[in-house]
Amino acid sequence: MSTGAWAQDAETGPDIANFTLENGLEVVVIPDHRAPIVTHMVWYKVGSADEPPGKSGIAHFLEHLMFKGTERHPAGEMERAIAEIGGEGNAFTTNDVTAYFQTVSPDALPAMMDFEADRMRGLVLSEEVIGAERDVVLEERRMRVEGSPQALLTEETSATLYQNHPYRIPTIGWMHEIEQLNRTDALDFYHRYYAPNNAVLVIAGDVDADTVRALAETTYAKVPRGPDLPARIRPSEPEHNTSRTVTLKDPRVGIPSFATGWVVPNYRTAEPGEAEALDLLAEILGGGTRSRFYQQIVVKDGIATAAGANYDGGAYDPSSFTLYGLPQGDHTLADVEAEVSAQLELLIKDGVTTAELESAKMRFVRSLIFARDRQSSMANIYGSRLANGSTIADITEWPDRIRAVTPEQVQAVAAKYLNPALSVTGYLLPSENGAK
Amino acid sequence: MNFMPSLRRHLVLLATPLLMLLVVLPAHAEVEFQKVTSPSGVEAWLVEDYSVPIIAIRFAFEGGSAQDPAGKEGLANLITALFDEGAGDLDSEAFQIKLDDAGAEMGFGADRETIYGSMRMLADQREEAFGLLKLAIEQPRFDQNPIDRMRAQLVSGIVASAQNPATTAQRLWNEALFGTHPYARSTDGTVETLNSITADDLRAFHTAVFARENLHVGIVGAIDAETAAAVLDQLFGALPEKPTLTPVPDTAPLLGQDLHVEYALPQTNIYMAYPGVSRSEPDFFAAYLMNEILGGGSVLSRLTDEVREKRGLTYNISTSLINQRHSNSLMLGTATRADRAEETLGVIEDVIAKMAAEGPTEAELASVKKYVIGSYALNELSSSSAIASTLVGLQLRGLGIDYLSERTDLINAVTVDDVKAVAAKLLETKPTIMLLGPKVEPAAAPATTP
Numbered sequence: 001m002s003t004g005a006w007a008q009d010a011e012t013g014p015d016i017a018n019f020t021l022e023n024g025l026e027v028v029v030i031p032d033h034r035a036p037i038v039t040h041m042v043w044y045k046v047g048s049a050d051e052p053p054g055k056s057g058i059a060h061f062l063e064h065l066m067f068k069g070t071e072r073h074p075a076g077e078m079e080r081a082i083a084e085i086g087g088e089g090n091a092f093t094t095n096d097v098t099a100y101f102q103t104v105s106p107d108a109l110p111a112m113m114d115f116e117a118d119r120m121r122g123l124v125l126s127e128e129v130i131g132a133e134r135d136v137v138l139e140e141r142r143m144r145v146e147g148s149p150q151a152l153l154t155e156e157t158s159a160t161l162y163q164n165h166p167y168r169i170p171t172i173g174w175m176h177e178i179e180q181l182n183r184t185d186a187l188d189f190y191h192r193y194y195a196p197n198n199a200v201l202v203i204a205g206d207v208d209a210d211t212v213r214a215l216a217e218t219t220y221a222k223v224p225r226g227p228d229l230p231a232r233i234r235p236s237e238p239e240h241n242t243s244r245t246v247t248l249k250d251p252r253v254g255i256p257s258f259a260t261g262w263v264v265p266n267y268r269t270a271e272p273g274e275a276e277a278l279d280l281l282a283e284i285l286g287g288g289t290r291s292r293f294y295q296q297i298v299v300k301d302g303i304a305t306a307a308g309a310n311y312d313g314g315a316y317d318p319s320s321f322t323l324y325g326l327p328q329g330d331h332t333l334a335d336v337e338a339e340v341s342a343q344l345e346l347l348i349k350d351g352v353t354t355a356e357l358e359s360a361k362m363r364f365v366r367s368l369i370f371a372r373d374r375q376s377s378m379a380n381i382y383g384s385r386l387a388n389g390s391t392i393a394d395i396t397e398w399p400d401r402i403r404a405v406t407p408e409q410v411q412a413v414a415a416k417y418l419n420p421a422l423s424v425t426g427y428l429l430p431s432e433n434g435a436k
Numbered sequence: 437m438n439f440m441p442s443l444r445r446h447l448v449l450l451a452t453p454l455l456m457l458l459v460v461l462p463a464h465a466e467v468e469f470q471k472v473t474s475p476s477g478v479e480a481w482l483v484e485d486y487s488v489p490i491i492a493i494r495f496a497f498e499g500g501s502a503q504d505p506a507g508k509e510g511l512a513n514l515i516t517a518l519f520d521e522g523a524g525d526l527d528s529e530a531f532q533i534k535l536d537d538a539g540a541e542m543g544f545g546a547d548r549e550t551i552y553g554s555m556r557m558l559a560d561q562r563e564e565a566f567g568l569l570k571l572a573i574e575q576p577r578f579d580q581n582p583i584d585r586m587r588a589q590l591v592s593g594i595v596a597s598a599q600n601p602a603t604t605a606q607r608l609w610n611e612a613l614f615g616t617h618p619y620a621r622s623t624d625g626t627v628e629t630l631n632s633i634t635a636d637d638l639r640a641f642h643t644a645v646f647a648r649e650n651l652h653v654g655i656v657g658a659i660d661a662e663t664a665a666a667v668l669d670q671l672f673g674a675l676p677e678k679p680t681l682t683p684v685p686d687t688a689p690l691l692g693q694d695l696h697v698e699y700a701l702p703q704t705n706i707y708m709a710y711p712g713v714s715r716s717e718p719d720f721f722a723a724y725l726m727n728e729i730l731g732g733g734s735v736l737s738r739l740t741d742e743v744r745e746k747r748g749l750t751y752n753i754s755t756s757l758i759n760q761r762h763s764n765s766l767m768l769g770t771a772t773r774a775d776r777a778e779e780t781l782g783v784i785e786d787v788i789a790k791m792a793a794e795g796p797t798e799a800e801l802a803s804v805k806k807y808v809i810g811s812y813a814l815n816e817l818s819s820s821s822a823i824a825s826t827l828v829g830l831q832l833r834g835l836g837i838d839y840l841s842e843r844t845d846l847i848n849a850v851t852v853d854d855v856k857a858v859a860a861k862l863l864e865t866k867p868t869i870m871l872l873g874p875k876v877e878p879a880a881a882p883a884t885t886p
Contacts, residue, residue: 034487035467035817083734084803086810103814135748139703143751143771146702255596290536299528299585305592326596328588359536366539370556372488374819430599 017209018392023225024197028382029212030204032375038205039379040112041101043387046193048171049095049234055185057173060093061137062186068129070122078115095167096316097387106206113219120194120223130183141172149250156246157426161261164235195226200386204379234317237263240422251431256333257326260425264321264417266313268389275313276401277409282311283360284352297339304328304336316388341420351411365399467817469837472661474668480653481827482664489559491657492820496552496828498650499681501623508633510625515638516544521582523571528582540565549761551645559658570671578635591627601699605872613689613709619763647679648672654827656820686762695870704777704873711862712757712764721846722854724757725804729796731755734807742787749780766862774874792863795856809844
């Protein structure tokens with residue numbers, strides 16, 4: 001039990017180590033000695049938005065295929081070894097990153113580093129594993145997307161919001177393109193992007209930086225550097241000049257809902273302070289029970305069951321700011337939408353009060369401290385931000401940057417980016433005839 | 437896009453060490469459970485830890501939605517939405533502003549057997565946070581305005597999911613398995629039952645369930661035993677000693693039924709129910725390990741290997757040993773494309789029949805023992821909140837404070853013959869099977885397999 005041996009400031013968090021191996025692999029160590037657990041994650045700086053045209057889903061399909069073995073460790077050996085020491089392992093793919101992780105006891109960390117380093121360049125793919133695994137991915141798409149009206153609408157709304165940027169393409173891939181993915185596609189993608197100089201290693205848990213450095217020297221450091229990658233420049237959005245709507249009617253829908261989105265800058269692309277202001281704008285407008293939407297539209301007016309706001313500031317390229325709502329009782333969806341718009345217009349016109357901004361800052365900073373309670377949350381924050389181009393300082397200075405935001409900045413980003421005439425709204429509606 | 441890790445069935449033991457290392461790893465941290473008793477006799481389990489400046493508390497009162505009076509289904513669920521909506525002399529808005537200022541997050545919830553509450557706070561704002569929690573526990577107001585608002589939200593959720601075939605499936609499944617037992621009733625309630633609930637019903641439920649005799653508490657974080665003991669009296673000292681709970685009879689799921697529900701969906705969902713084993717029976721751990729090998733949470737699952745890895749028939753297949761206070765069962769769930777649902781069911785039945793007839797191999801049992809011993813810390817001790825939840829869960833199941841070490845011995849004592857016996861006992865029973873999905877067209881060649 002640690003009793004403050006490395007006592008830390010409540011805000012700056014643990015004593016984080018950060019270094020880069022000669023082959024280009026960036027390493028982050030986040031000590032956390034509360035339980036005999038360590039989280040080991042490799043983040044590749046590649047996601048579905050980096051896929052070649054016509055090959056949607058290849059980043060995610062490759063993620064599945066990464067479990068099919070190497071020359072040194074045949075398929076199944078790694079999972080068996082993890083299971084036999086009571087560990088957990090998994091992986092995920094997003095628009096911007098692909099991450100592989102294991103949670104194990106610290107004495108198994110060397111083995112995990114060996115496995116992960118080995119498959120960084122050593123994947124062996126036989127033709128026979130391709131077909132069955134592609135069927136698994138097709139079932140995954142049927143389950144996650146085709147089986148959910150909400151997911152289908154979200155997919156179509158994104159495809160409308162982004163007119164040119166590949167964020168318009170679903171990470172799992174379009175059904176007809178997944179069906180065509182093959183071994184060559186997977187290996188081309190793998191050889192291009194899977195290399196130490198295109199990855200970040202994050203290790204959080206009951207281990208210290210010196211130990212990790214020594215282990216990294218005997219594992220990851222032996223993986224040869226891959227070819228230098230060109231600058232990560234994706235097709236960008238043209239100026240948006242219209243408002244658009246997407247409507248899905250489905251017999252499974254019981255209560256209608258809407259979500260309005262805009263493409264807005266993020267922590268990497270925004271002018272200084274803008275991304276922080278957008279985070280606080282989302283908190284003030286629709287970030288929970290203290291938000292304007294909840295207090296006015298849900299509690300005082302009783303028009304909506306729920307209404308909220310989301311901002312994804314962590315993406316690599318400009319991503320979205322979203323407002324949503326669904327009606328309560330006999331109120332209509334149009335009533336809710338009108339109230340949400342009215343609240344947005346009011347904020348653009350009159351701004352925010354100092355008191356509500358201070359309260360929103362306190363909640364936001366508190367959530368960053370609470371995130372430190374879960375080792376995997378810490379690993380996720382550092383891994384995703386670093387893989388998308390942030391530095392350690394960007395993360396540790398985050399609370400101070402949030403605190404520096406002024407009421408004028410919040411009002412300014414709302415006025416600058418959330419123009420109702422240039423938005424995309426998705427409507428999820430019941431079928432007129434109810435169930436088919 | 438989470439990936440269910442894959443698995444090969446061949447049990448090849450690793451011939452060589454994974455890696456030769458010259459580095460010695462530091463000794464592990466230990467998680468130490470302490471028992472704390474307050475001056476007035478309220479007990480809690482505590483894990484003291486100062487590495488993150490927060491405190492998490494979780495507590496549970498036995499008596500959940502199975503206590504809902506007939507015609508008032510959804511009462512337990514509704515009451516848990518109201519504890520942060522006003523208490524003592526603070527109305528809803530005043531309470532939430534104070535809670536926010538105190539830097540704390542409060543949550544309440546209900547399952548069939550339990551009402552639980554939790555709070556997470558910054559350690560230096562402990563006094564304000566616990567003060568508000570005390571008010572919520574002792575003096576919830578149940579003002580009409582928040583009741584109406586929370587009820588409207590719950591009704592909205594019911595209406596929103598009413599057309600979803602998964603909702604229908606869940607209702608049919610519970611009714612088929614549990615008939616007229618309280619377990620067949622909806623924990624969410626219906627629009628009608630929710631509308632019939634009054635403030636007096638909520639007060640009566642609170643008085644009946646919130647007592648010291650059926651209370652279990654876990655505390656984790658930057659707080660010492662003496663302070664924690666004082667907090668226990670502050671929070672719970674004024675509650676009545678005994679609850680007044682309605683007895684719930686024991687029951688077993690009704691097996692041997694074949695149910696088909698036709699619905700135009702992109703996949704067919706397959707549900708199966710077999711008998712289970714209670715925690716107090718001697719073969720509980722044998723059943724637990726058998727479930728893990730058959731289709732449990734580890735990658736050492738025969739069903740994942742046969743249905744997903746070898747044939748690509750599903751994204752996810754799993755079985756669970758379900759232990760409720762009054763009923764035990766073994767449940768299976770998966771989903772596959774409709775034209776291969778019969779094939780999938782056939783494969784599942786073959787895997788289960790083989791397990792029933794032959795049990796596990798020595799190697800499988802050895803592997804899964806290591807897995808379930810090792811994974812306990814990862815799943816149960818991963819954050820302050822998770823540890824607090826584990827502390828309360830162990831108490832609810834009547835297990836001792838030394839359970840962590842005893843568990844390993846109990847698992848290691850299970851033999852292949854034990855597992856084989858329990859596999860035959862459970863899996864030779866004809867299960868209840870439900871298929872939910874589209875009408876099957878005459879089989880066509882799979883379009884996506886080259």
